[in-house]
Amino acid sequence: MTETEIKDRLVQILDAQRVLDDEATLARFGVDQTECDPVTPLMVVQPLTTEEVQSLVRFAAEHAIPLTPRVAGTNLGGLAIPAPGGLVLDLTRMNRILEVNQQDMYAVIEPGVTFAQIKEHLDSQGIDLVMGYPLSPPWTSVLINCLLDGLSNLSLRHGSMAEWLSGVEAVLGDGSLVVTGSRVVTHSWHGRPPLPDLTGLFVSFQGTTGIVTKGAVQLQPRRPFRCREFVMTYDRKTTYRAMRELARLGIHDDIGGLSWPTGKMLFGISEPGPKDPGEPEFFLYLDTTGNTAQELELRRAMTVDYIEDLRRQGHPLEDPVAIETLCRLNSRFEKFADFPTHLDFLTENPGGGLTWMGTYGPMSHFDEAADRGVAIQAKHGFAPTLVSRPMKGGHYGVLRWIMLFNHGDPLDTSRVRACQEELLDMILELGFVMYKTPVWAINRIRDRYDPGFVRLFDAVRKIMDPQGILNPDKYPLGKSS
Numbered sequence: 001m002t003e004t005e006i007k008d009r010l011v012q013i014l015d016a017q018r019v020l021d022d023e024a025t026l027a028r029f030g031v032d033q034t035e036c037d038p039v040t041p042l043m044v045v046q047p048l049t050t051e052e053v054q055s056l057v058r059f060a061a062e063h064a065i066p067l068t069p070r071v072a073g074t075n076l077g078g079l080a081i082p083a084p085g086g087l088v089l090d091l092t093r094m095n096r097i098l099e100v101n102q103q104d105m106y107a108v109i110e111p112g113v114t115f116a117q118i119k120e121h122l123d124s125q126g127i128d129l130v131m132g133y134p135l136s137p138p139w140t141s142v143l144i145n146c147l148l149d150g151l152s153n154l155s156l157r158h159g160s161m162a163e164w165l166s167g168v169e170a171v172l173g174d175g176s177l178v179v180t181g182s183r184v185v186t187h188s189w190h191g192r193p194p195l196p197d198l199t200g201l202f203v204s205f206q207g208t209t210g211i212v213t214k215g216a217v218q219l220q221p222r223r224p225f226r227c228r229e230f231v232m233t234y235d236r237k238t239t240y241r242a243m244r245e246l247a248r249l250g251i252h253d254d255i256g257g258l259s260w261p262t263g264k265m266l267f268g269i270s271e272p273g274p275k276d277p278g279e280p281e282f283f284l285y286l287d288t289t290g291n292t293a294q295e296l297e298l299r300r301a302m303t304v305d306y307i308e309d310l311r312r313q314g315h316p317l318e319d320p321v322a323i324e325t326l327c328r329l330n331s332r333f334e335k336f337a338d339f340p341t342h343l344d345f346l347t348e349n350p351g352g353g354l355t356w357m358g359t360y361g362p363m364s365h366f367d368e369a370a371d372r373g374v375a376i377q378a379k380h381g382f383a384p385t386l387v388s389r390p391m392k393g394g395h396y397g398v399l400r401w402i403m404l405f406n407h408g409d410p411l412d413t414s415r416v417r418a419c420q421e422e423l424l425d426m427i428l429e430l431g432f433v434m435y436k437t438p439v440w441a442i443n444r445i446r447d448r449y450d451p452g453f454v455r456l457f458d459a460v461r462k463i464m465d466p467q468g469i470l471n472p473d474k475y476p477l478g479k480s481s
């Protein structure tokens, strides 16, 4: 089929305004902030309904045209970069909040619904429920963050965002429609158990098994009393010990740690270093909530007791400081006052490039992984920019090494990639798994995957996408890759 014929058919399925092939649009949809190579798509299409997505998928399957779904393109793994000659399915306009069930605490949403949008909706409607927010820009997709096993400011209590999904509606590679979760046999979208859990077939598959057109996401009760505090710590050992122990105590909604270069970046220094003498190593942030003022105060008092105890044992850390106090000292702290937030010092750094090694792994190995990781960063000329967080009560945790670089500069790109490769080899050795895994990483570690897993993975993908058109070059495992 010629390009003109393809465009004519797409215009028949949608309309001319929603089939884009101008140079600027194609360039915008072919790239992300990472070191992954850009690829210019053939066209960008903007469906509004599930039926339109089905028609587009049927057409693409008939003519073996690759399709890459995309919302904000902020995954930082090259996962929404299209396949050569392919179409990008820009889903930003499928952005309806279809239902908020206040009693059963879930929302049914389309993939284009953003974190800013759901917060605005819940707040403006006076709904006593909240969403978990990542540090992603406010315009990223709620549903995609769930599908990518993302992490949010309520992941300490509730685990990765995929656990919040209670079912999806998705278009498979032949254009057929499937629903998962309790909605399969009832009118309700409340949960996944006790049905066989087919929702997982869409989680962390990076859009290669189906295009999710609707999803039910759990919401959590809004507790009326809350505070966010920061604790300065002076070594990594103390920070991680506190994270592990506080996670078990169950006092907080969220615990996270940002290493000193993040603090400097917040104030506009894109290449931080060296550390000033006396500067804290980490900023530990603690979110605490209560149903009553007394409950909140009790939780805060427990935190202070814990910190004093650690200090008595010789560990260097300060008392908690409320975010409001920090904001009064410097308004840049407002970036951490309310979520979702736009961390512009990362997304709009002067070099334009942003990438990371983001991992989930055993908290027992945080100290060694962090020490070895920052040594690798230093070797490649990067400041020790670490973000850490316990997940699901401390059953596992996040370690993420962030790198800012000059996007499009081949020398800097190879420096970043070399650093990423060394980090990847190291984290696997210590039991950590890279999330939102880019193609280069899977190619590097493909021999480590269990062969039975690869066979099943490949078979599943063939059933769900027989023509291999859905984001085809991503997660390259198995024969069909």
Ligand SMILES: Cc1cc2nc3c(=O)[nH]c(=O)nc-3n(C[C@H](O)[C@H](O)[C@H](O)COP(=O)(O)OP(=O)(O)OC[C@H]3O[C@@H](n4cnc5c(N)ncnc54)[C@H](O)[C@@H]3O)c2cc1C
Pocket (backbone or CB within 6 Å): 068, 069, 070, 071, 072, 073, 074, 075, 076, 079, 080, 091, 111, 133, 134, 135, 136, 137, 139, 140, 141, 144, 145, 146, 147, 148, 149, 150, 151, 152, 206, 207, 208, 210, 211, 212, 213, 343, 346, 347, 436, 471, 474
């Ligand atoms: C500054 C910054 C901070 C961040 N902080 C966090 C954080 O704290 N926690 C966190 O989890 N993430 C974080 N991220 C990463 C990112 O924001 C999330 O991964 C986000 O969920 C991606 O959403 P998106 O709309 O950008 O998806 P996209 O990048 O557009 O798409 C991601 C993947 O999903 C696929 N996809 C898109 N739509 C569909 C669909 N309908 N069905 C199936 N597959 C689909 C795409 O093909 C692609 O493979 C951060 C990113 C930045 C830039």
